[in-house]
Amino acid sequence: MSTTHAPVPGLPRERDVLPPVIGSAVQRIDAVEKVTGRASYAADTRIPRMLHAAVVRSPHAHARVLAVDTSRAARVPGVHAVITGADTAQVKWGAFRPDLYPLAVERVRYVGDEVAAVAAIDLETARYAAELIRVEYEVLPAVLDLDAALADGAPLVHDDAPGNLAHEFAFDRGGAREWLERSDVVVEGVWQSTRQWHGSIETIGCTAEWSQDRVTMWVNTQTPFLARQRYATALGLPLRAVRVVQTEIGGGFGGKSGDDNTSVICAILARKTGRPVQLVNTREEEFLASRPRIPMRYHVRLGFTSDGLVTAKEIDLVADNGAYTGKAQAVLGAATVRHDALFTYRAVKARSRLVYTNLVPTGAFRGFGNPSADWAVGQAWDLAATRLGIEVPDLFLLNAVESGSVSPHNHRISSCELKQCIRRAAAAIGWYDKRAAPTPHRGLAMGVSVHVSGRRSFGDYDGSSAIVRLTEDGRAAVIIGEGEIGTGARTTLAQIAAAELGLAVADISVSRPDTDLTTHALGALASRVTYVAGNAVKQAAERACEQLLAAAARQTGRPAAELWVEDGHVHAPAMPGEDTPLRQPVGTVVRAELYRPGGEPIVGLGSFDNPSEFPDQLRYGNESGAYNFVAEAAEVEVDPATGAVTVLELAAAVDCGTVLNPPLAEGQVEGAIAQGLGMALTERFDWDGGAPTRPNFVDYKMPTAGVMPKLHVEFADSYEPTGPFGAKGVGEIALDPVPSIVASAVADAVGVRVHELPITAEKIFWGIRTGSTTPPEQAGPGGLSESAEPAPPDRPAPPRDRAPGEER
C-alpha cells in the first residue's frame, strides 16, 4: 500500500502514481560523513590498547611445512603473540566446501597461504617480528594451470579431492545434442576468462576484541550475518560467541563477502593476547590472498535454424578454483545456468567442473560467473550472427525472452524488457547508421545479460526483515541488518521508507548492521538489497503507516480511510461545514499516541523472502523472484599497426524495473562498465612460480576515468510487480556483457577474435599478422598462457573464427 497517493481507478496504482521520492535524485544519506572524512572504515576502528598484526605467508605454491620457528619473533620487544596453525582450532572452514585452515596445518597450497601471524604494539613491530619467523618447507610439485590440474597423475592439491575436482555437475535439459544435430547452423569455440581482482580502494580488514567468551569483530564484510557463521566455524565456536559489526566499506564487489582468513587470524590473535587486535591487508596481500574472479574456460556449441531461431546450447566449463573453494562452487552454478534465462533455448546441456590448482583461491566478483559466461556464450552468438548473416541486435530480438518466459532451469521471468533494452542500446549507439556507413578499423558489437535480484544460495532463505519506528520528532528509524558497501543501499532503503511514510529522506535513519542487535540479513550480494530488503522495509513502513493513520483517526475522529500522509503530515479533507483540511505533523500524531494513558509506540515489522527456489544439486530451480536485464553496444577502434584498442562509445540500456534513485543507479551502471572494461582489456599480471611477479597497481592496470569511453546509460521503462515500487536489482548486471562486446567489436573491426582475456594489443597485433593471437615464439601447449584455445579432452580441436569448422 502506498499511503501517499490516492488510487487511480483502472490503472496499476503504484506504477502510474509513484510517490515523488521514488525516482528522485536524493542525496546519499551518508554523503556528508563520507566527504568530510567522518566515515569509519575498517582501519579507522580505534580501541584502547589495540594491537596490530602481520601475517607470514607461503612463498611456495605447494609445500610441506616441516617446522615454524617463532622464537626470535616472540622475543622482539612489543610483540604480544605469535601464532601458527597449532594455535587454531584446526578446523577446516568454507562457505560450501570446508577445505581451509585459518593458518596452515602441515601444508601450504598457494603463494600467499597463511602460515603464522604476529600481534604487536604497532604495525612496524609486528611486521619486523613476522620477518624473523623461520619456516622450513619441503617444496612439493604444484599444479599451476587447469590442464596440469586435470592431467592424469597430477599432484593433488587436497588429498580428499581426487582428480583435483572440488565440485562438478552436469545436466541435459531437453536433449541438446539431438537439437544440435538437427540445427542448420552450429557454431563452436573455446573461450577463456581470467583472474580479476576487485581492486577495492579499501583492503580487507578486521578489528577483534574478546569479552569473556565472546568475540566482537568490526569487519568491512559485505555480509555480516553470513560472516558470523563462517567465523564461528573457523574459530571452532558456537554461533552465539561471535558478534560481527560492519564498518564503513570502501568497495566490496564480492571481494568482501568471501572466505578470507584475515578476520579469523585477527580474532585468534585477540584471544591469545587478551587485547583488541587489528589486521588490515596490505595491497600486496590483497592481490596474493584475497579471492579474485574465477578464471573459466568454456567450450560452447550453439545451434540455430537457418532463419536464426536458437535451438540448443552445450557447454563444457572448467573453472580454476585455486587452492581453496570459498564461494567458487556457487559461482560455478550461476556461470552454468543463469545466461540460459536470456534466450528461448529449446535445450541446454552442461558439464561444469571446479578444479583445484596451487594458485590463489578465487571467489565472488560482481557478476558472479555471468561475465565469464556472457563473454564465452556471447562470442558464440556473435559468431552465429555472422554465419547467419543477421545483425546481432536482430538475432537477439528474434530469440530474446519476455515477461512470463521460463528458462530451462525453471527461472521464471516475471518482468522483462530485454527487447526494449536491445532496441534502445542499438539506437543509442547508432547501430544501423554506423552499419550503413562503416569506418575502417572500427567495429560494432552488442551483448546482453541477465542477473538476479537476490539469489537463494546460503540455505533455503533469501529474505530480509526490518523494523520501522516512527518517532516523536516526525522521523523514522529503520532497523535492519543489511548494511552499506558503497552502493547507496541505505539511501535507497531510506527512500522506500520515506515514500511509504510520506516523510523526507533526510528524516529517515537507517541502522548499521550489528549481528547482536539488528535484524538478520544476508547482506550485500547477488544484487539483492533493493529488491529483497526494499520489500521488507516497505512492508515494515506500511505497517507503521497503518498504525499512524489509525492513531490519527482516533485523535481526530476521522475515519482512517480518509487520511493519508505526505510531506511529513497527516492529511484529511476538510470536515463537512469546515474550511480547513486536516494537516497534522507526523511527529505530533506519534507523540500524542505515546503521550496519553496507555500510550503506545508506532513500530512496524516487515519481512520478505525472495519468492524463489533453492536450486537442487543439478542447479534446477528458480534462482530469484526478479530478473534484471541489460543490452550493451560498443564501438571500438583498433590501430592496425599496434593492435591497440580504443573503446569509443558504449551504450547500456538496463531493465532494473523502477529506477529508485537515478544517480545511484547510473553510478552502478557506469562503475560496472569500468570494471568490465578492465576485465576485457587491461587487468592482468605477469606470473612466475604460481604468483604475480609484482602484485601491485602499477602492473595491474585498472581503468581510470581518462580511458572511459563516451557512455550512454538508459533505463528501460519497466516495472517489476513483486519489487518495492516496481524495482529490481542493478548493482552487477552492467559489467557482464562488456568483455564480450569489446571482443566482438574488435573482431568486427579487424577480423581478429581473441579467445582468452584480456584483449591485449599484442594478441590483436599477432592476430592481424598470423591469424593466431599467440606470438609465434610462445605457440605450443598452453593451458592458462595466453594461447589460442586448447582442445577440450573429449572433443575435436575447436575451429578458429571464420574457419570452415565453425559451421556444419
Add this chain to the structure above:
Amino acid sequence: MSTTHAPVPGLPRERDVLPPVIGSAVQRIDAVEKVTGRASYAADTRIPRMLHAAVVRSPHAHARVLAVDTSRAARVPGVHAVITGADTAQVKWGAFRPDLYPLAVERVRYVGDEVAAVAAIDLETARYAAELIRVEYEVLPAVLDLDAALADGAPLVHDDAPGNLAHEFAFDRGGAREWLERSDVVVEGVWQSTRQWHGSIETIGCTAEWSQDRVTMWVNTQTPFLARQRYATALGLPLRAVRVVQTEIGGGFGGKSGDDNTSVICAILARKTGRPVQLVNTREEEFLASRPRIPMRYHVRLGFTSDGLVTAKEIDLVADNGAYTGKAQAVLGAATVRHDALFTYRAVKARSRLVYTNLVPTGAFRGFGNPSADWAVGQAWDLAATRLGIEVPDLFLLNAVESGSVSPHNHRISSCELKQCIRRAAAAIGWYDKRAAPTPHRGLAMGVSVHVSGRRSFGDYDGSSAIVRLTEDGRAAVIIGEGEIGTGARTTLAQIAAAELGLAVADISVSRPDTDLTTHALGALASRVTYVAGNAVKQAAERACEQLLAAAARQTGRPAAELWVEDGHVHAPAMPGEDTPLRQPVGTVVRAELYRPGGEPIVGLGSFDNPSEFPDQLRYGNESGAYNFVAEAAEVEVDPATGAVTVLELAAAVDCGTVLNPPLAEGQVEGAIAQGLGMALTERFDWDGGAPTRPNFVDYKMPTAGVMPKLHVEFADSYEPTGPFGAKGVGEIALDPVPSIVASAVADAVGVRVHELPITAEKIFWGIRTGSTTPPEQAGPGGLSESAEPAPPDRPAPPRDRAPGEER
C-alpha cells in the same frame, strides 16, 4: 506470562515460582567493559577534527552585562570561535518554566552563570582564550537567601516573577486545621535542608557535531529523549534537528537529568565552527553551575489523638530555586505530597513556594524532594513519639499505610510492606534490647519513607517500549532507549528478558539509547526503569516467546501448549511411544523459522505505561503505579565534649517488591545511605558573595567507605502485582530517611535537636551547652545561616524541642 515454568494451581504463579534468573546475583552485562577501561564516557568521545571548549562564567551573583570584549580571545592562534548570548537563539528554555538563556542575555543571575564560550584546537588554548575575554558588568543588588528573596521590596531575580516566586500552590485536603484543633497532641517545628551536590565521579559533558541541519550530541544525560526536547528548545530548532546519543555515565543521581547549559553551548560552538566540539565541566564548574539539591525550609504541624493515631498535618514549605527553575518545580510537588502516602492522615494542608534567589540553580537529586520532606516531617514524628510516650517504631506501626491504602492525594498503594519493614529494621538494629539497656551518649532513631516507581511528570506519559528480537544464534536483542547511568539497569532488563525467554543473561544484548534509532524512553529518573521499562521488556519478550513456541510447534508437530523454554532450549515431554523429550536449541528454532520459504523473523514489541495519573495543578493524582517503602533505624554516639557524631550502625529494610538482582539492589541501598549520611553530616561549603569560597572536594566532604557505619540491608518479602516479576523501583528510597534518623538519634543521645542541615559537631556542641545550636556570637536574624529555626512570617515563633509549646 512466564514461559519458563509450569503454573502452580491455587497459587499466584509468578510470585511463587519465579524463574531462577530472577533474584539471582547475575554479573552486570557491562562489568567487563567498565573494569577494563573500555567503557566510553563523555570525555572519551573522540571525533576527528574535534575542538575543545571553555566557558566564561559570571563572578557576580547579580549584574547587568554592559559589554563583552571577545577580540583578544578571538585572535589567539588555535581559537575557532568565541560566542556570547548574541550568537544564540536567545530563546529561554527550561523543563517547566522557561527562564534560562544558553548564554547570558543582558543580565547574569548567579556566580557561575554562562556569559561566553570558546572553541579551540585544545583545552589549554580554549581556557587561555576564555581568560582573555573581558566582560564589563554593572553589579546589581542580589538576593542571597530565602528571607531576603521573600522580603518586601526585594530585588527581583527575574522581572516577570514578582515576589521572586517561581512557582507556588496550596491545598487543604480534609480540613487539616480543624483536625489539628481537635487533636490531643500537636507538635510543630521548622526544619531546613541544604544544598547537596551529586558529586558524580564524572562531570557533565557533551560532544556535538553538525551534519547539514542536524546536530548529534553524545551526552552523559540520564534522559536522552527528554534532553533532546530541551536542547531543541534551547537551540531554537525543531525536535527532529537534534539527535542525542547516550555515552557511558559515571554517576547520575539526578544531576545529569537537568537543565544544564553545557550541552547547549557545546552544540552552538559546533555549529559556529563547523567542527565537532567537546565541552566537559571542570569539577569547579560542576559545583558552581550544575543543579544541586534544593534547600527547603519546612514549617510542620502534626496532630495526634492521645493514643497515638495521627490526625492531620500542615506544612508551609519554601524552597530555594536558585536563579533558574529547571526541574525544581516538579521536585517541589513531590516534596509536598509524596510523604503523605506513608501514614493514614485524615487531613493534610500545604502551602509550597519556590523562590528565586541569586544562587546556583537547583534541581533533581536522588530522592527528588523526599529527603527534605522526610527530614522535616520525620523530625515532627520523632518529637511526637517523645510527647506521646510511644516508641517510634510502635507509633509508626500504629499509623502506617498498607496495601490498598489511598493517600489524601489519591496515591493508590497496590503493594506495601511498610509495617514489615518497620519491624525488620527495628529487629535488625536491636531496638528493644538497646532500649532496655541504654548506653550513655548513644541514641536510637527510626525513619520511614515512600518512593515512586516512575512518576508522571513530563507530559501525560510515563511509559516505555521495547523491541525484543530472538536471534538465529540463540540469543536475544533488546532494543530500548532507556539506558544505563551506573545502576545496572541494562543488566536488570537483560534478566527480565532472559527470564521470559529461558535464555542466559549473557545471551541478551541491550541497545544503548540513540534518539534516532531506539524506542522512546523517559530514561533514568524517578526510580522508574526496573518497573516501567522492565514491564515493557517483559511484554516484548513474552510476545517473542509466543512466536518462538508457535514456530517450534509448527516445526515439531507438537501443540504449542506443551512447549516451554528453559536453558536456551525449547522443551516438550516425550511423545507417546517415544523415550526422548524434545530439547531443541532456541537458535535452531529461530533459524529454521527464518530459513524456509517465506521465512519470518521472531520479533516482539512490548510497551507499558505506568498506570498513574498526571497530577493536576494542585498535585492531586496518583503519581505512580507502584510505591516502594523503606524503614531505617540508626544508632549514633555523640562525643559530649566536642559534639562529634559517629553513626555506629544503620539498618535498612526495603520493600521494593521482588528483588531482581540482590547485589545490584544492595548497591543501590548502600550507596543511597552513604549519600544520605553526607547530606546529614558533612556536605557543605563556606559561602561568600553568593558562592562557595572553595568549590572543590577538599572542602566539600562526601562520605567515604571508612566513615560508613555497620550496615544491615534487608529486603521485605514483597510482590508488586503490576511489576515485572513483582518488582518495584529501588534506586532512590534508601537515601530519604537518613538525615532524619541521624538528627533524631542525636536528639535521643544528647537531647539536642538540630533544625538545619548538616548536623555538625559545632551545632551539637553549642546545643549541649546553650540549648541553641547557633554559636552565641552568630545568634540573631539568620535566614540560611546555621541558626535555630526562624519563625515563618504568619505563625508564632515555633517551640523548641521538649519545650512546653510542642504540645497543646
